[in-house]
Amino acid sequence: MTASTFAIEGVGMTRRFGGFAALDGVSLAVPHGEIRGLIGPNGAGKSTLMDVLSGRAQNWSGKVAMDGRDISGLGAVERRRAGLARSFQRTNIFPDLTIDEQVRLAAATAEQDNSDEVMAELGLTELAHRRAADVSYGDQRRLDLALALVGRPRVLLLDEPAAGLSMQESMVLAGILRDLAGRWGVTVLLVEHDMEVIFSICSRVTVLHLGKILADGTPDEIRRIPEVITAYLGSSVE
């Protein structure tokens, strides 16, 4: 056990492109075991924030800590070894490799190889020997999630895992994620445009707008904020 209550914490995170601040002094702390939603309109800075937390960003300032340990100086691979995994907005798979090959490849960068367990949890065992290009889009999204989950990371950063899925497929994926995160004790930061997914599995939601935090609260609090209603929920709250 550590003294810190926060599995992942970013303090004063700033990233500029020229004179433009894509991320402008953002601080965010996610307690152990929480599934935190991160929402905001296109260009709000969500992917930039994920880049800074995961170690992919160059030229940023501020601090990132896991369990209270400053990991700001670590690169993406070192952070992954430290238990911080990330999935990407666009599918990150190699079309010509089999599902089994890709999961094992991802496991090579993690501390423990639990490929079989992850494939079973995500319903990929039956498809393990098929090429990624030959399975359905929904299966590919579950493979993306498997690649992030292999090695049982302590913290998982997910960038739109439900993108392109039907409502039903999205809710199934959300259920798998909630169940696994709960059983494995994974802390999750989830960027997702699908509000049904966000509101169904997140205990708190942070709203990012123009590189700053606009609001932070429970799903019930967030769904009453006028900017959120306008951007995501149409004119009615109910």
Ligand SMILES: Nc1ncnc2c1ncn2[C@@H]1O[C@H](COP(=O)(O)OP(=O)(O)OP(=O)(O)O)[C@@H](O)[C@H]1O
């Ligand atoms: N490499 C880059 N060079 C210049 N500007 C960039 C770069 N990457 C991001 N930006 C700008 O930074 C801002 C934040 O982008 P970011 O991708 O983080 O937003 P986002 O909230 O993830 O958006 P989306 O929901 O569309 O993915 C945008 O205005 C974007 O144009």
